[in-house]
Amino acid sequence: MRRTLVLLLFAAAMPVWAAQPVRARHGMVVTRERHATGVGLKVLQAGGNAVDAAVAVGFALAVTHPSAGNIGGGGFMLVRLADGQTTFIDFRERAPGAASRNMYLDAAGKATEDSTVGYRASGVPGTVRGLEYASRKYGKKPWAELLHPAAELASKGFALSYGQAQGLRSSARGLSRFPESNRIFLKGGKFYEPGEVLVQADLGRTLERIARLGSQDFYEGETARLLAQDMKEHGGLITLGDLKQYAAIERKPMTGTYRGYTIVTSPPPSSGGVGILQMLGVLEGTGYEKAGAGSASVVHYMTEAMRRYFAERSEHLGDPDFVKVPLSSLLDPNYIRKLRASIDPERATPSREIHAAKFNGRESNETTHYSVADGDGNIAIVTYTLNGGYGSKVTATGLGFLLNNEMDDFAPKPGEANMYGLIQGEANAIQPRKTPLSSMVPTIVMKDGKPLLALGSPGGPTIINSVLEVIVNVLDFGMNVQDAVNWPRFHHQWLPDELRMEPGYSPDTVALLEKRGYTVKRVNAQGEVAAIRFNNEWLEGAADPRTEGTAEGH
Numbered sequence: 261m262r263r264t265l266v267l268l269l270f271a272a273a274m275p276v277w278a279a280q281p282v283r284a285r286h287g288m289v290v291t292r293e294r295h296a297t298g299v300g301l302k303v304l305q306a307g308g309n310a311v312d313a314a315v316a317v318g319f320a321l322a323v324t325h326p327s328a329g330n331i332g333g334g335g336f337m338l339v340r341l342a343d344g345q346t347t348f349i350d351f352r353e354r355a356p357g358a359a360s361r362n363m364y365l366d367a368a369g370k371a372t373e374d375s376t377v378g379y380r381a382s383g384v385p386g387t388v389r390g391l392e393y394a395s396r397k398y399g400k401k402p403w404a405e406l407l408h409p410a411a412e413l414a415s416k417g418f419a420l421s422y423g424q425a426q427g428l429r430s431s432a433r434g435l436s437r438f439p440e441s442n443r444i445f446l447k448g449g450k451f452y453e454p455g456e457v458l459v460q461a462d463l464g465r466t467l468e469r470i471a472r473l474g475s476q477d478f479y480e481g482e483t484a485r486l487l488a489q490d491m492k493e494h495g496g497l498i499t500l501g502d503l504k505q506y507a508a509i510e511r512k513p514m515t516g517t518y519r520g521y522t523i524v525t526s527p528p529p530s531s532g533g534v535g536i537l538q539m540l541g542v543l544e545g546t547g548y549e550k551a552g553a554g555s556a557s558v559v560h561y562m563t564e565a566m567r568r569y570f571a572e573r574s575e576h577l578g579d580p581d582f583v584k585v586p587l588s589s590l591l592d593p594n595y596i597r598k599l600r601a602s603i604d605p606e607r608a609t610p611s612r613e614i615h616a617a618k619f620n621g622r623e624s625n626e627t628t629h630y631s632v633a634d635g636d637g638n639i640a641i642v643t644y645t646l647n648g649g650y651g652s653k654v655t656a657t658g659l660g661f662l663l664n665n666e667m668d669d670f671a672p673k674p675g676e677a678n679m680y681g682l683i684q685g686e687a688n689a690i691q692p693r694k695t696p697l698s699s700m701v702p703t704i705v706m707k708d709g710k711p712l713l714a715l716g717s718p719g720g721p722t723i724i725n726s727v728l729e730v731i732v733n734v735l736d737f738g739m740n741v742q743d744a745v746n747w748p749r750f751h752h753q754w755l756p757d758e759l760r761m762e763p764g765y766s767p768d769t770v771a772l773l774e775k776r777g778y779t780v781k782r783v784n785a786q787g788e789v790a791a792i793r794f795n796n797e798w799l800e801g802a803a804d805p806r807t808e809g810t811a812e813g814h
Contacts, residue, residue: 281742281793281800284813286635288799289313290790292628295418296320296329297810299409300632303401305814310632311339312401314640315391317630319410319467322387323460324418326445326662327427327649328628328718331466331478333664334386335627335644336526337394338513338702340711342637346524346704347398350509350695351390351644353383353666356497357505357692364672364690375672377434379496381652381665383696384506385478387644392475393508394640407471414660415464417457423808425454431650440655441662463660479503483659490657505693516591518544521735522706528585531577532701532724538572539565539728541596546603549736553747554765556772557605562732563752563759563778564603566725567614570682570754575616578687579695585687608777611757626650627700627718631790633711633799639792643700643716643723669696682721683755699723705731713741715791722751722760726787734793741793742802749786762786 282288287310289300299320300313308316314337321329334353340346364375374380395403420428428435429451435441442448444460452458469477477483480503488500514527516537523540525533542565551557576586589595603609627645645664646652652665671684678684688697699721705713713734717726726749733744748764759778761770762785770780785806793800801811 278740279742279746281740281802282811282813283798283800285797285799286814287313288633288792288801288811288813289317289630290792290801290803290809290811291317291321291630292788292790292807292809293321293325293329294808294810295324295413296630297812300630301812301814302409303406304634306401308401309399309636310634310638310640311394311398312406313632313634314630314642315395315399316406316409317632318387318391318642318644319407320413321628321630322661323410323413323463325628327431328626328646330385330644330646330651330662330664331387331470332382332385332656332661333644333646333651333666334383334390335642336530336698336700336702337390337640337642338524338526338704339394339398340524340639340704341398344709346513348511348513348527349390349394350511350529351386351393352529352695352698353386353664354506355383355667355670355690355692355694355696356499356502358497358499359667359690359692361690364667369673371673371676375668376648376665377437377653379491379494379652379654379663381667382496382498382654382663383666384498384502385664386506386508388470388475388478389506390508393510403474404471407467411464411467411471414460414467417459419455420452420458421808422454425452425456427649428452431653434653435650438654440657441650441653444655444660460660462658466659466661479506486658487656490659514587516540519735520707521712523703524706525703526701528577528580528587529695530698530701531573532699532727533703534577534587534590535569535573535724536701536703536728536731537591538569538596538599540731541591541593542568542600542603543732546600549732553733553737553739554769556769556776559750559759559765559769559773560608560776561603562729563750564609565599566752567609567611567754568599568602570721570752571611571614571616574683574754575685576687577697579697582691582694583687606776610777611754614754627720627723629702629716629718629788629790631714631716631792631801633714633792633794639704639711639714641702641704641714641716643702643718645700645718666696669698670694677755681756682753701727703727703731705735711794713791713793715789717787717789719787721753722786725749725751726789730789730791741791741800745789745791745802745804751786760786
């Protein structure tokens, strides 16, 4: 089965005819882009498992969704195997060895654009190493077979959709600054039209080498040599030594409970898992859901939970290999009760009154997400990124892939906002070989030991709140998974002190929120959730109508 979803107008009340997910029994793939979805489905149909399909999708998106899909970035994979084992693979970018705390400050101590644009913005990419790690340990199909579809899409080309062509055109100002990006993605300034074929010959050759030689080519071979040379010639920091030293890290997922459900989610260096668990903990027991989805009261309680968590995030979250992250304190039931009790049911708490807690004890907006499940009960969900749209806007010379601008996910200047407006502290300051804090949060919800929901989203800091909202839409408001994904979203991140809301909430609801003290800011769209619900013997896939996402099953 297949369905391509197009942009919808959102309504704050449930429609008379509920939107329906794509249903299948033997496998489901939900991604941002139709070619990549098809690649994953073919892997499942050929006997591959969910991890095999996720690896193939990751490489396909590097070709067909260049604004976020990547081999020049990094991300996270959350896996649940049919036997119940869960694991988390961290292939996030890392700071080069030559990185330093104040590398993005000018002589006056002001942050420069170097953390967002150009060669110096890039951390050491992790995608190729991470996907290979997952394939070797948890997949069963040959590596080269999984890369072949992506290499072919790059070498032979694919027809651009309207959205893809417009996305390239709208990013022309940044891409045109770099010769390779201008040549490949902008046709030297002539621009691609919808339906035109985008051929990426350099990327095709790079993918063919990686298919033949494995990740060793990317980190120690010809690709590594060319990338390090390109960096050196353009003032970048990534060296052959940085590439050779890179390793994916397998971590234990975070787990928690909410109203009888088990939440399996992302540990640091993701800031999302602890955020999801803390915010659900604050909501549990308030009875907030009784007012109904879309009500001012529901938005109020959820926003207050968001506001409090993002204040904590600014102070306490960072790479656990470099800083002590106070997870047990942030999730301590007594502390969560204090947070819950601090919410005034009728009044917004000004963010200036919210401060991160001081814990003294020892501790025991361009990304993409896709979700895959197979008929045997394996699940692999991946969120990976270049950070900003088209990353640093640099395409590596002779290699054909865009480089990330992930160094801006550190705190280039602790205490000041980054490109997403996030205030971050010393825990996330730049250090050599450190991993920047992330909001990416692939998550699985379990009930009675069986999977119920698998999901994730892109969107910078909005990722965490988008995932939270879809979870409660299913668990607390009884929506089917497609309605839960379609439902209009909102976001608060402590600072700036504003409540961002998508279209679809009634004027009366907005007025009630403003009366409670909120500053409401309208936004066009938030996030891009790709979700799968497990409903008895059925797999139900929900792509996001805010994008050209697709769900396909068999």
